[in-house]
Amino acid sequence: MTRPILRFEHVGKSFFGVPALQDVSLCLEHGELLGIVGENGAGKSTLMNILGGVIQPDRGQMWIEGKPYRPSDPSEAKRTGIAFIHQELNLFTNLSILDNMFIDGFPRLASTPLINRRKAKDMTRRFLEAVALDVPVNTIVEHLAPGERQLVEIARALSQDARTIIFDEPTTSLTARESDRLFKIIGRLRQEQRTILYVSHNLGDVLQLSDSIAVLRDGCLVETRRASEYTTDKMITQMVGRDISQLYPPHHSRATTETALEVKGLTQRGIVRNITFSLCKGEVLGVFGLMGSGRSELARILFGIDPCQHGTISRRGHLRKAVSPRRSIDDRIAFVTENRREEGLLMEASVQDNMALVSLRQYARGGQLIERGRVTSSVSQIADSLKIKAERISTQVAKNLSGGNQQKVVIGKWLLTEPEVLILDEPTRGIDVGAKYEIYCIIRDLAAAGTAILCISSELEELIGICDKILVMSNGEIQGTFAREEFDEERILQLAFKGHKTHGHVG
């Protein structure tokens, strides 16, 4: 017997006139697990944020158990029995598990404002048991591994007796073993007739877990079907709207044998260990690793943002000492950071001011007096060549651009310095498929022009699509190096998980 618990009808949402979600209609039954897949920017998070009350839809209606549902904020969604387990977990890492469980309402002693500690402890213990997490209830969350934190979130959802649970990319920061444990718990939640929405990039997991799967593309629902009718390839074709072979520009290696950057024995305690590699002109070198493998930290050390105890970095045979971002820029190294908003852009400044920021001194008489004509012409030249879509680059503010265009602005600001070594950290995170393709083309063209490129990514497929060589990192070490002809998704993943130990409970 089945009855719908949750229904979406023609739900839509736009940001600044750009539709993020259009006319989505879905129907979920009690105890059903719906997998939701789609490229970045396809509207998955928007849809989940609407359900979780984080944002309000412009159009359409939602129904829960036959009643209209229109939450004005997350707490209303929570009261309606919807728990949202975010990709970046929403726990207070400085507080204990118990405090986190009851942060929005501790059990009280009778009707006094005093906390009933014993009752809180008992309840916490019970819910931790339900998620098979065997740690003391007063453990500070900071000391828990990512997988364990997630279990705490789930326990919290259970404590609020959530009937519908949203998982947004739950496995991104988990080890294989932690993921398995999560899946077992999800299985148990389904037995208890809870409804689950499971958003993930890992199509294999989705296929294995789901009863039915919804594919989103460019804000629209492509199709919803029983999971048994899907294959991974079919999902990809629907997500992308074209064949996988068209995702990446054709690969021609332009790698030379001339070294552009040489790294030897780079070590920083607890971050990276004994990193040695060399990067040649025209080469596209990929670095693959899971979260916490040290991949981004390596890039930050190379560029001089973070310190490093041992090891050497040399450019063109010269040892680089006392590296700082400023030195690196003078050494013709560029760094497109992982996080555009926080480290890549001045969100309030115009496209032109953003792009000119790094290379300003080249366009200034005496190093200080800006020659505005030259800045404008150089910036617009690069903006054109990168096909940045902005109304007017001198007035449009960076925050009003789409993710893809923002990323192009970040790349553009570094291209203005005419770099010889370009480090890219997650260059296509959070941008749509079309923009991704354009960025791959930019990378290819730069390599063809002799730029040495170090591309860090958590999407293995992407690295396989564009790199000449891939370094695999785990636990701060390079576990293996693969030349293009040896690329093997399974072996690379095995190495990436190697030594990825499940953490103990003690801090």
Added chain:
Amino acid sequence: MSDHFVLFLSLLYFFVLWLFIPKITEPRNLANLSSNMWPLLTLVIGQMFVLIVGGIDLSQTSIMAVTSVLGAMVMSGRLDPVLFEKNPLWGVILSENGGALGGSIWALPVGILVMLLTGALIGLLNGLSVAKLKMPPFMVTLVSMFFFSGLAIYLTRSENIMYLPRGFVALGRGAVGSFCVALVLALLAWFVLSRMVLGRWLYAAGMNIRTALVSGVPTSGVIVLAYVFSGFCAAAGSILYSARLEMGRPTLGDNLLLDIIGAAVIGGISLYGGKGKVIWAVYGVLFFTILANSLNRMNLDFYTVQIVKGCVILIAALLDVTRMRLLAVSRLPKGGA
């Protein structure tokens, strides 16, 4: 909001006032308005640099007090032994013949130089504490506010130092001297902010210091420079106010902090950093001066004036916060991870 919104607001307010208090357009009052505007503007321009890099300089008024006292200790031509005998510096640099250079033709230039350098030096201390020791600007400048206003009082035992050189006093007469000083500083500030790489660095450091750092902006140096300039402007303001009062005064600028920050915020210079223009500072000062003038004209007592000023600044700050909140809302993720 257009660049000139606050100007229109000021003119509108002035016009409405004129309907009720026609005397406000009398030449004497206009001259009064103008001579009140320029010294305040010199202070606000300095404050603006610190606000742009995302800081705040609460110590400007105590910099005024301490430089006023030090300048006078160099320049004064005569000191009353009855008042100053117990002064810690009596017999060291102070005597019945005045300050260190009392009576000398060097008194004026050296005195002014000492004031400006002291201001810049205190700014340097503030800036280094913020940029190198990574201390919160509010704390740093609050401490220097107390320290230096205390120092100014200690150095003088609460006595005003009179008998300043005639050339110095002339600076404070009418609006010409203060207008010239404010104009020079305003032009300098405008040139730095809109024509120099340093200007872009100031804005970048205030908008997003991490992005600025990754982009090779020497953020520490830029922040230190902003505080140095703020201290320098405070000293310049101190010269104008001391000259007008014809004395070195240990409590100079006592009630001015509210006016400085208020004028900056009303002009639209954001307390969150990254936003501010010289023209905004000018308009903010214009509005604030007209406001203060009108309140005086209404014969309100000091405390009522402070209350009204406070409310107006509160509204301006509220606008600033609201604008930031609107920006934050528009930053919600557009789907995707």
